[in-house]
Amino acid sequence: MPTSQASDSYDLIVVGAGVVGCSVAWHAAALGAGRVLLVDRGGIAEGTSSQSSSILRTHYSVKENVELARRSWSVFTNFAAYLDDPEADCGLNRCGYLIVGAGDERGEAVRASLAQQRAMGISAEEIDAKQALELLPLLRTEGLDVFGHEPEAGYADAYLTATAFARAARRRGVEVRQGVRVTGLTTVGSRVVGIETDAGPIRAGTVVCAANVWTNRLLEPATGLVIPLVAERHEVMAFEAPEPYLPRYPVLKDMASASMVYARCYGRSQLLASPGLAGHATDPDEGQADVPLDVVADLGEQVAARLRSFEEAGVASTWTGLYDVTPDWNPVLGPLPGWDGLQVGFGFSGHGFKLSPAVGRLLAQSALGLATDVSLTPYRFERFDEGALLVGRYGKGAVS
Numbered sequence: 001m002p003t004s005q006a007s008d009s010y011d012l013i014v015v016g017a018g019v020v021g022c023s024v025a026w027h028a029a030a031l032g033a034g035r036v037l038l039v040d041r042g043g044i045a046e047g048t049s050s051q052s053s054s055i056l057r058t059h060y061s062v063k064e065n066v067e068l069a070r071r072s073w074s075v076f077t078n079f080a081a082y083l084d085d086p087e088a089d090c091g092l093n094r095c096g097y098l099i100v101g102a103g104d105e106r107g108e109a110v111r112a113s114l115a116q117q118r119a120m121g122i123s124a125e126e127i128d129a130k131q132a133l134e135l136l137p138l139l140r141t142e143g144l145d146v147f148g149h150e151p152e153a154g155y156a157d158a159y160l161t162a163t164a165f166a167r168a169a170r171r172r173g174v175e176v177r178q179g180v181r182v183t184g185l186t187t188v189g190s191r192v193v194g195i196e197t198d199a200g201p202i203r204a205g206t207v208v209c210a211a212n213v214w215t216n217r218l219l220e221p222a223t224g225l226v227i228p229l230v231a232e233r234h235e236v237m238a239f240e241a242p243e244p245y246l247p248r249y250p251v252l253k254d255m256a257s258a259s260m261v262y263a264r265c266y267g268r269s270q271l272l273a274s275p276g277l278a279g280h281a282t283d284p285d286e287g288q289a290d291v292p293l294d295v296v297a298d299l300g301e302q303v304a305a306r307l308r309s310f311e312e313a314g315v316a317s318t319w320t321g322l323y324d325v326t327p328d329w330n331p332v333l334g335p336l337p338g339w340d341g342l343q344v345g346f347g348f349s350g351h352g353f354k355l356s357p358a359v360g361r362l363l364a365q366s367a368l369g370l371a372t373d374v375s376l377t378p379y380r381f382e383r384f385d386e387g388a389l390l391v392g393r394y395g396k397g398a399v400s
């Protein structure tokens with residue numbers, strides 16, 4: 001039940017206005033959280049959300065992620081109605097997802113993950129090379145044995161999604177404060193009762209921390225816990241080839257390439273591509289970094305080996321982004337051990353956008369003491385110490 005009255009006091013404060021925090025704030029308001037504040041040191045979606053490739057798929061080897069992605073997909077495909085805002089747009093392109101592999105361990109993991117999806121009622125078929133070429137005429141099928149197709153998938157726009165959640169949250173009465181840095185948590189015993197900011201303290205019934213790569217800096221001093229989180233730099237490139245990579249072509253995941261490259265249409269004709277391996281640990285506050293020429297050349301060669309016409313491609317642009325990586329490349333969702341009044345959502349490890357609608361609702365439910373739609377236990381913080389890591393057939397990595 002809402003309790004607070006004073007203007008510097010809220011029932012719920014969400015720290016971080018990325019796509020996760022904006023989703024939490026909207027869901028909290030929709031669930032009747034009372035006075036809700038969303039606070040960010042910058043602007044809405046100016047953190048890692050604005051760097052996202054924004055691919056949406058339910059293809060995972062970790063079945064808990066399949067469930068969160070499936071629930072989120074139903075929000076992305078019904079976005080304006082879900083937010084009760086006819087102008088809300090997440091930029092969805094339902095172009096499908098094509099995952100290809102060789103006849104090796106990774107290829108078998110693709111097959112097993114497709115079977116798991118089907119067992120969960122998701123359309124995810126193994127198709128043949130001819131069908132794959134119909135979907136993606138540029139595909140070079142040499143050396144490929146496995147072609148998995150998920151028609152209900154594609155990509156959207158994380159910036160649009162976050163700003164739409166924020167606007168809908170405002171309409172439901174959420175207060176949004178931008179340009180306010182949270183410097184710490186206010187605690188009484190083992191309870192979090194508010195936040196310290198560069199604009200003064202603010203009291204809260206519950207604090208939800210959605211500060212991504214900056215989470216450990218904020219939570220470790222206040223809680224005394226060691227937060228297992230590494231900021232990792234990843235490179236993304238846009239290529240332009242004589243033949244366009246059309247918007248109707250599926251998102252491509254190439255498990256047969258050395259770097260497990262992912263790619264999708266960018267704009268109307270370019271190809272956005274990125275290596276799917278671990279990146280480089282770095283300072284979370286680093287801005288855009290140079291993409292070394294050897295990285296560009298290496299990715300370009302892998303793309304050209306898989307897509308016709310891309311041997312003649314030029315590099316249109318490059319950029320970098322930060323993943324918030326946990327030891328098992330899956331997020332931590334829910335409370336922290338030994339602490340009341342605090343919920344966290346961090347460690348999305350390069351695949352959090354596609355989960356953000358479901359995660360927002362689950363964290364809001366958890367913060368309000370409601371039953372969650374699905375159990376958050378698999379995503380508990382304690383799993384790292386318990387050795388109960390969330391790792392599937394793909395091992396550690398953003399494909400998860």
Ligand SMILES: Cc1cc2nc3c(=O)[nH]c(=O)nc-3n(C[C@H](O)[C@H](O)[C@H](O)COP(=O)(O)OP(=O)(O)OC[C@H]3O[C@@H](n4cnc5c(N)ncnc54)[C@H](O)[C@@H]3O)c2cc1C
Nearest residue numbers: 016018020041047048049052053054055182321352353354
């Ligand atoms: C290059 C790249 C490609 C990706 N591709 C995909 C993809 O294809 N599909 C997919 O599902 N996911 C993808 N992801 C992951 C996905 O984009 C992220 O998981 C998601 O955007 C994270 O959202 P967030 O809200 O947790 O974090 P952020 O957007 O980083 O938001 C965190 C916010 O917290 C604020 N903050 C931090 N510290 C403080 C403080 N002390 N006080 C106040 N505010 C603070 C920051 O300013 C920031 O706005 C990708 C990520 C990257 C980097």
